Amino acid sequence: MIKTAEAYHVSVLLRESVDGLAIQPDGVYVDVTFGGGGHSREILGRLGKNGHLYGFDQDADAEKNLSNLTDETSFFAVDDRFTFVRSNFRYIKNWMRYYDVDGIDGLLADLGVSSHHFDDETRGFSFRFDAPLDMRMNKRAGMTAADILNNYTEQQLADVFYLYGELKNARKLASVIVKARQEKPILTTGQLLELTERLFAKEREKKEVTKLFQALRIEVNHEMDALREMLMGACELLKPGGRLSVITYHSLEDRIVKNVMRSGNAEGKVEQDFFGRTKAPLHLINNRVIMASDEELAANPRSRSAKLRIAEKVE
Known part of the structure; x- marks a missing residue:
């Protein structure tokens, strides 16, 4: 290679x-x-x-x-x-x-x-780093992942998580995010992980979080x-x-x-x-x-x- x-x-x-x-x-x-x-x-x-x-x-x-x-x-x-x-x-x-x-x-x-992109700590594509929730392939235009998390309706978020991440608990994830953002904006990968980690079974946590980040990335970039x-x-x-x-x-x-x-x-x-x-x-x-x-x-x-x-x- x-x-x-x-x-x-x-x-x-x-x-x-x-x-x-x-x-x-x-x-x-x-x-x-x-x-x-x-x-x-x-x-x-x-x-x-x-x-x-x-x-x-x-x-x-x-x-x-x-x-x-x-x-x-x-x-x-x-x-x-x-x-x-x-x-x-x-x-x-x-x-x-x-x-x-x-x-x-x-x-x-x-x-x-x-x-x-996964190795760049500043782009927000990976949950290995605490970074701004950006995820845009083209940094010149479009909404960031943070924009989506803080502005989409609960139903829109659930649809994104289900359609693009195939997450069975998409509605629960959306509900938790909407409730949390009323207190303060969700701006970093660390914040998102802290909010959602308890919603995934320990043995499947990494795989499910990967799907969550995939869903956001697909929506951000209209892939x-x-x-x-x-x-x-x-x-x-x-x-x-x-x-x-x-x-x-x-x-x-x-x-x-x-x-x-x-x-x-x-x-x-x-x-x-x-x-x-x-x-x-x-x-x-x-x-x-x-x-x-x-x-x-x-x-x-x-x-x-x-x-x-x-x-x-x-x-």
Whole structure:
């Protein structure tokens, strides 16, 4: 596995995901989750002089990696085959139109939160540190996790915890938070943990708290809506025979990816033509998800939950 930009992020399923793109040397490709640049570096290494790669990331920390990469990977800043786009990947169609790109040969997405974000004590993504409840991928805009906890109604909070964290005690969690914020605002991860730890069974506490933080992060960044928009945009942009290679880490995003690849829509509604044949813009390359090897698991336990799905645009 490749560590890039001073161990900003360890690329998961690197070889498998890039192999899945079946890269053409002169093709046009998009890495919608640039991060530390590991997957992008591998794609560029397989492109010829007329190929091009667009790298998307909305986080300013990722953009800094363009100039902070080691000598081994510093070509990102100067390679005219690479274009960095600081934007949420949900706007991929708009940006490709801006760059006069009518179609792409492949798109790669590593949907997991970067290890950099979990290790940054100031961002609020991890409950390992007492930090401000921010959780925004793009620190320039949008509500923070603290804004949500202190301003959403009890019903809205319960919905977020249940839908995005799949927490069975979502209503109780929401009730406790609403009651506590009447005395003082909930502004830090430490405050949130202190309020909620007694609501989780001791043997499942870490897992349940992880789900709680996941739910807040998804709501803060509108992750499910962005994923749907990106995938539908990819379906339109891919040329016939173009590949979509997506790594997921939890059931919510994996369900959407699977549905789009199988049916062409996030809901999984299968449409048929007059003759009863399934109408879908993509067909699956791997019917079973690709998981990390034992060797990769030993080097990076985070890859344990990673699932890779690959699909091809129908001719």
